[in-house]
Amino acid sequence: MTALAEPAAAGVGVSDRPRRARAGVAAVALVALAVSPIVVASSALVGQRWLPMSDWATLAYRTSQVGTRQTPLVGPYSFHGFAHPGPLSYWLAAPLYRLTGDDPRALLWSGAAVNVVTAAALAAVAWRRGRWPLLLGTTALLGLLVHGLGPRVLVDMWNPYTPLLPFLLVTFLVWDAALGRRQAVVEAVLPATYAAQAHLAFVPLVLAVAAAGLAWHRWGERLAPGPAGPDPGLEPDAGRARGPEPDAGRDAGGSGPGAEQAAEPGPASDRPAWRRAVAAVPRPALVLLAVLWAAPALDALVDLHNPVRIARAVFSPADVVGPLRAPALAGDFLGPAGQWVIGTEPVARGAPPGGLALGLVLALAALAGCLAVARHWRLPDAGALAVLTSALVVASVAGTANLIVPTSDYLTEWLKVVGGLVWFTVGWTGWRVAAPAIRTGTARRRAAGAAACLVVLAGAAWSWGEAGRLDLSDEGDPTMVEAVRAAARRELDPDVEYRFEVSGSSPAYWSGLTYWLAEDGLDVVTGNGAGGLKWGHDHRWVEGEPYERALVLVVDGVGHRSEEYADCAGDPTMERVFVHEPLSDGEVEWLEGVNLRRLAHPETITAEDRRRAHALHRRGPTVALFAGDHLCGLEGLDGQRAAGAPGD
Numbered sequence: 001m002t003a004l005a006e007p008a009a010a011g012v013g014v015s016d017r018p019r020r021a022r023a024g025v026a027a028v029a030l031v032a033l034a035v036s037p038i039v040v041a042s043s044a045l046v047g048q049r050w051l052p053m054s055d056w057a058t059l060a061y062r063t064s065q066v067g068t069r070q071t072p073l074v075g076p077y078s079f080h081g082f083a084h085p086g087p088l089s090y091w092l093a094a095p096l097y098r099l100t101g102d103d104p105r106a107l108l109w110s111g112a113a114v115n116v117v118t119a120a121a122l123a124a125v126a127w128r129r130g131r132w133p134l135l136l137g138t139t140a141l142l143g144l145l146v147h148g149l150g151p152r153v154l155v156d157m158w159n160p161y162t163p164l165l166p167f168l169l170v171t172f173l174v175w176d177a178a179l180g181r182r183q184a185v186v187e188a189v190l191p192a193t194y195a196a197q198a199h200l201a202f203v204p205l206v207l208a209v210a211a212a213g214l215a216w217h218r219w220g221e222r223l224a225p226g227p228a229g230p231d232p233g234l235e236p237d238a239g240r241a242r243g244p245e246p247d248a249g250r251d252a253g254g255s256g257p258g259a260e261q262a263a264e265p266g267p268a269s270d271r272p273a274w275r276r277a278v279a280a281v282p283r284p285a286l287v288l289l290a291v292l293w294a295a296p297a298l299d300a301l302v303d304l305h306n307p308v309r310i311a312r313a314v315f316s317p318a319d320v321v322g323p324l325r326a327p328a329l330a331g332d333f334l335g336p337a338g339q340w341v342i343g344t345e346p347v348a349r350g351a352p353p354g355g356l357a358l359g360l361v362l363a364l365a366a367l368a369g370c371l372a373v374a375r376h377w378r379l380p381d382a383g384a385l386a387v388l389t390s391a392l393v394v395a396s397v398a399g400t401a402n403l404i405v406p407t408s409d410y411l412t413e414w415l416k417v418v419g420g421l422v423w424f425t426v427g428w429t430g431w432r433v434a435a436p437a438i439r440t441g442t443a444r445r446r447a448a449g450a451a452a453c454l455v456v457l458a459g460a461a462w463s464w465g466e467a468g469r470l471d472l473s474d475e476g477d478p479t480m481v482e483a484v485r486a487a488a489r490r491e492l493d494p495d496v497e498y499r500f501e502v503s504g505s506s507p508a509y510w511s512g513l514t515y516w517l518a519e520d521g522l523d524v525v526t527g528n529g530a531g532g533l534k535w536g537h538d539h540r541w542v543e544g545e546p547y548e549r550a551l552v553l554v555v556d557g558v559g560h561r562s563e564e565y566a567d568c569a570g571d572p573t574m575e576r577v578f579v580h581e582p583l584s585d586g587e588v589e590w591l592e593g594v595n596l597r598r599l600a601h602p603e604t605i606t607a608e609d610r611r612r613a614h615a616l617h618r619r620g621p622t623v624a625l626f627a628g629d630h631l632c633g634l635e636g637l638d639g640q641r642a643a644g645a646p647g648d
Contacts, residue, residue: 027135031123034142034456035116037463041151041470042112045105050472051481052104055158057512058534059093060104066094070536073299074306075197076159077532079508080316082309084159084532086197086296093157105472111157118165118191125172129179129381133431136452138172141424143459148343148416151467160410163195163202168417170195170206171388174213178220178384186285193292200310201414205395212391216384217280224374224383304533319405326401327357333415334393335359340419363393363422370429382429389425392418476509480580480623484513484553487578487625489520492551497523498627499547503564503634504555505621513553514539524551550631551577556622558583559591559613564633565624574628582619591616 032039052060055076062072066087075084093110100106119142126138145168146154153161173188192210195202216223300307321329333339338359367390374383396418403411431448438444492498500517502510514535517524525541528534541547552574554565568574583591594613597604626632 023132027123027127030135030139030453030456031119031142033460034139034146035119036460037146037151037467038112038115038154040464041155041467042109044468044470045108045155045472048105048472049478050104050108051476051478051516052107053476053481053512054509055512056104056107057515058529059090059107059157059159060097060102061515061518061535062087062533063090063093063097063107064102065536066090067098070538072533072536073295073303074533075199077529077534078200078313079529080313081531082313083304083306084198084200085203085306085310086193086293088194088197088292089157089159089162092194107157108155111162112155114157114162114194115154115165118169121169121187121191122165122172125169125176125184129172129176130428132449133435134428136449136456137424137428137431140452140455140459141420143456143462144341145416145420147459147462148340148420149413150343151463152470153413155470158410159198160201160413163198164413164417166191167195167202167205167414168421171209171392171421174209175381175385175388178213178216178388179381182280182282186282186288189285189288189292193289197292197296201399201411204399205392205414208391208395209388212388213384214280216387220380220384220387223371223387224380225378226380309531321401321403321405321407323401326397326403327360329403329407329412330393330397330400330415331357331359331361331363333359333412334363334396334419334422336362336423338416338419339412340416340423359419360393360397363419364390366426367393367422370425373429373433377433379429379432382425382432385425385428389418389421392421477620480620481513481516483580484578484623484625485516485520488517488522491575491577492522492627494521494523497525497548498551499541499549499631500524500526500551500553501528501631501634502553502555504553504562505557505560506555510553510555550628552626552628552632552634554622554624554626554633558617558619558621559588559595561585561588561622562633565622568624568626568632571626571628571632573630574626574632576624577627578623578625580620580623582622583616587616 058077062076065071072087072090075086075089077083092114093107096110096113097103097106100109122138122142123135126134130137145165149161149164154165156162169191170188173184173191176184177188192206196206296306299305331338335358367386370386371383371390374380374386396415400412400415438448498517500514502513511526511528514524514526514528518535518539525539525545525547526535527541527543530540530542533540552564552568554562554568556562556565569576591613594605594609
């Protein structure tokens, strides 16, 4: 038991129980307030009907396979030709999906549950590490991130979204472990695995924070040594779990040169640094890692061989943001008023090479200042957090440089978490310096606590309106989806195997029709996402495999006639299963002309032109489903006709 923990141990008694009970209730209420927008958004889904399309249709299908002979061994597919590392997100979504009778909304409720549980875990780490001050700061960070990310992002199991808060928890637990609590390493394995398996982008981030934690464990005493006695800036019982912490070797602040000697006595100190670092990992953590990564390992050996596909994609040339534009794009999220808090769309994604990176400069300067303050004031907890966050900022710039362009919004959401961590680190360091003076006066303590509570309340209230207005009917075109499904059930033969492909506009959205055709009892296969098992093995078409008939869905944007549609509509061998053609040829030609004039000579567009164009746009796109012996309009896709078709 360290000197810092002894006063708490000596002072615990029956008289403390009511105070601790009140503190527990208040802490739970504070966390509930921070995550209340997630609860409000989840409640708004009750009574709504949702037909998931695009990646959400894939998520529903693969989740439905958990527990069957086709249980996923890899994660969600990527359009780069691989699957993300592991299936843990599918496995966690499956229980509620089954309990609700395969209700697709369970995927959103499962995502909300993951984030609420993660928030509770973050609060537990904060309470153990720093009691009320750190808990207030953590819930304030959560409240601001809930607004910056948006309730819709946090009520979802989609793989770019669901790892966000679990990754924040990984950082907190590594921080806790770096300060001497070995059990935190075991606890970090689950959220780290969850984030890394859900989306490949989180693998380097998890590795970066783990490497920084190991570095602090090895050299942290040199950067920011701990205080010689009890830390006046921490509450007496902060920084330790109840009871002894075996093999910790450091005091509650994370300092103390005895850490390695306690873990590796005698001749072990002569081992290489990397072996000592591995030996410092508790065995239960290694066992848990082996269990959680068993499915991807099995796939690597006998199924998709996904690691090979990932490596092939990573080292393939692609048009990326690049190192010249990455600082500006990352800086737009990392500044004190960056996207992490205001929640608006990024403005720097199209910045020219060498564009303004003020946010990045401010973030790095602030973190360097935190480390200097931690060293001067002997605050190892602030120093460790500054080192971890600095490693993430550097990794973020590297990760941003490798983003594919054009960069979609969902690919940059993780930068908001890093941005929030930067300024949380600044706030915690400032508190640690000011705490001795603030804690000497009751009024000052209450004012600081009230200010933190107001930030939590403001962050939550900022998002309540958006959360309550969450409406799934605004996503996509469910009426058109139902119309296509009805025609397919009526016109297509369930005993025939169809190869289904999509062309035209919105192919990502309409590829989700694969799920609904299969749900309606049709035998469909598709080459869409085959490299990442987007539709599992049962509905995967691989080049060269036979199929009985072709099924082509053509979607043309409003005011546009594609060559694919003209080819299919003009092919007498193709059967029209469904056709929705809301505009005449003359209206399409007129709208195309207006669009061209808007680009070349916008001054020629009259108010009547705008009114008529708006009315035509409201009619929606052209949607047509064709069946035949070949992929009309898409012959270049594989050059193959259906088995037994003329010309074979």
